[in-house]
Amino acid sequence: MSVKTLRKIPLERFVDLKVDYAFKQFFGTEQNKNITVAFLNAILNLTGRDAINEISFMRQEFGSEHVDDKQSRLDILVKTQDDLFINVEIQLTNQYDMMKRTLYYWSRIYTSQLRKGMGYHKLRRTITINICNFSLFEQTDNYHSIFQLYDNLEKFKMDDVLEIHFIDMNKFIKQWYAKQLDSWENLLARWLMLLGMVDGRKEKVYEEIYLELEELAMKDEELFNAFNVWQDLSQSPEDYYAYQSRLKYILDEAAKLEDTKYIAEQEGLLKGLERGIEQGIEQGIEQGLEQGIEQGLEQGLEQGIKHGEKKMQTEIALKLLKRNTDLETISELTELTVSEIDQLKELLD
Template identity: 50%
Template sequence: MELTKSLRQYPLEDIIHDTVRDEPADYGKNKSDFSSTKKFKALKRIPLSGLMDLKIDYAFKQLFGIEKNKQITIVFLNEFLQKTGRDPIKDITFINIEAGGEYIDDKQSRLDVLVLTTAGEKINVEIQFTDQYNMIKRSIYYWSGVYRSQLRSGMGYDELSDVISINLLNFNIFDQTERFHTMHHLFEDEEQFKLTGVMEFHYIEMPKLLKAWKEDQLDPWNDVLARWLLLLGMIDHRNKKFYEDIYRELEEIAMEDETLRKAFHNWEELSMTPEQFLAYESRLKHILDEEAAKREAELRAQKAEKDGMKRGMERGMERGMERGIERGIKSGMKRGIEQGEKKAKKLIAQRLLSDGAEIQYVMGITELSKEEVLEIQKDIMG
């Protein structure tokens, strides 16, 4: 499968290095407040097709899951926490943890990004590119592993910290809502009070996000989470879609948002590093090959089902015809015998009546009804 060509093939004039302003972000301003700002390129400009798709787990981890980009990750995660009223993160520590037994052969599955906050919360960020139709159970499984892993000898259950699960999905899973960001906790059924805060799930459905963007329902100038999520949705290598309009909007916002500007720079540097881009291409190819193999298996199953139904119908028709002929013969023979017996009985009745036998006597001998015997007698008398 042909993937994005190496960035080394792009001419130097396609990559622009410009001076940027290092000013703190002011999220309270509206887009109109910047309309009179002198516009200039804040970011190195490479073709969008040369950027890694951040919805691929490898690229996401390289930008959000490493120590040197810790401040970017803190800002990104804080936008989720403030949606549920949690205190902002001051600092994080990256943790490597594996969840075992996910598959039948008990393979180990490394979590995408897991951090420990200074408040003791553990935040697991999972990015899923392909719908495996098990995302809710998968996220609960990962959550339970992280929550259970905290317990050490001598600890009490009240010492277990909250675990927050953030799931970034390249597909939709909830038909009940058009909202791209849903948050889930444990609540009492009738009065809806929260059972506990130790369990918290966030689901981001990227197709709904892009739909909201196209319908002009997003304001990344005032919704900081929306601008970060649009950053993730801007590149779509699988479908060869690259959203220039999103780039232009975020580029202008990055004039005032220092962390977003840093994320752009690091993203482009990552994409321009040959070794990193080669590893990214390898991971993307692996995912696309898995999708193709799964699709081929589904098509084969559908064809087998269709062929099976066709053969079943043909066999059913053949058997039906055979049974119909057999039943027809049996039914015809039965009717013929019945009709022959009836005719013989009428002949006997006719002879008895001609010899002057009583009607009741004839009925007893032939088992004909009174009406039938009277009809025969009428025919004899002419």
Template identity: 50%
Template sequence: MDSKVLKRLPLERLMDLKVDYAFKQLFGSEKNKEITVVFLNAILQKTGREPIKDILFTNTEAGGEYDGDKQSRLDLLVVTNANEWINVEIQFTNPYEMINRSIYYWAGIYRSPMKPAMGYKELNPVIAINILNFGLFKKTDRFHTIFHLYEDEEKFKLTDIMEFHFIEMTKLISEWKKEKLNPWDDVLARWLLLLGIVDHRKGKIYDDIFKELEEIALKDETLRTAFQSWEELSGTQEEILAYQARLKKVLDEEAAIREAELREQEAQERGWKKGLEKGRKERSEEIARRLLANKTDVKTVAEITDLPKERVLEIQKEVRE
């Protein structure tokens, strides 16, 4: 067997799998179904659920958050052989209220199959998996946290229909650097470290992770297939262009948020209390214009700028004129 899993592309040319487009192209493909099943089982192994044997990729539309909105696109939505719905969201940056966003999406997926004359017991469990390229919970150093509904005092579980997973990649990489992870024995660490090899947000490549996983892939056929599919995806010109466009848009949105924060901080530090609210609105509207010119959708612009949807629509009309 060849000792090299990747043969053609240097690591820096591989897509960052934490960018939603790249993640979905690898894990949301019918031809890679086996990869996705193994990856999801690695995440869900701690919850005591039966292992997934098969999945069906389903419609990734969710109801818009405002009347008249276009549908929101979910990153990955599958139905398992046990009729459990699993939504995987991967966030490269942190422009949202992530916890509220996850609950909102969970609710939309849970109620979406409901039809007239159906009973509530016919609705299926929904599992939300959130993979975050940033820190979220300051109360714990664990990179994988799991949430259910429990009774406050006796701590018994209310229901199995609701389950939330939050995976913080920054904490995972920190654990790796402290040599606290063993991907040879920990399948979840193995697959999450795969996502962490390339970090295009920080301009970093973790060669040590790659070398470790490449050696493991010589014995792990599914991981080897994932490596090969990742390289193929990263070497296809059409896919590269789509990925680069998505990465640019995500980073532009993050930069716009950061610029707004810095300007507001500067205004506060100089004591510009009078007119601060007016200035904040003007800055938000300017940011909205830039995002709309970059073809960011109305819902996202409203979330980022905290402007009313109606005002964003007015600005969108001005930009188009």
């Protein structure tokens, strides 16, 4: 009698399944169809007769309709045995247009079903699933949010054609570490552990998650098979090279975005300094009408410069505090005292 064993590779070798290339190779290929089916059933909580048991991978590109319209390429698009359309997207960074882009993709999939001469009753239920490595909703601590069409007052459903899921991986990881999740009972948690075990951008592997996954895989046949496929993907020289290239591109783009934000922030601080000087001059002029034009202008200019500089120093200090820069370094860069910076830090806590 053979004993089931899980092959082992170095933890640092595992690819991050949240990187879109690895995600598509793992969930979006014909040979891994059974993994995709199990994953979708876990997200949609489908069991028994309602469960998905067969899928077909669909065309993933939508051509441009307008001059400024970018060609849309979906991560994964499948059609189930019941003609249910499901689009799964993996998002590592927040581009701040998530909602509109999600609705746009959903609408393109939904309307693409209609052919000339077909009635609207032929349009089938369409589901979009967004797996995000960032938080979108401050209103909830739930890591899985589901949106549909409901009446505002009595909450009855208008139709089931629209269903949009958001999975917040950051909230999931926090809840897992806080021991608020039971992966032995929660099927979705097991699959999200696969996605969350590796953080390629931080070059981090959560060994505690790996150890629990290893134990779970001994009891869960689908998870066991998925784990071995994940290892095969991580050990393939071609796939690993493509994954590393894609990860580097993502990191470079994120760095460019941070640089753009920093420049914009600095420009904003300079404008704030200019406004502070202007306000100080205006205030000085008003005082000067009472105390003497010459003295007022001098005081106003001096106060304005000090006010503007202080505001800029404070805003820079707050930005650096958010990046966990030590107080002494911030003091050197801003000329604020450690005590002043400490008071600012309390505002962030």
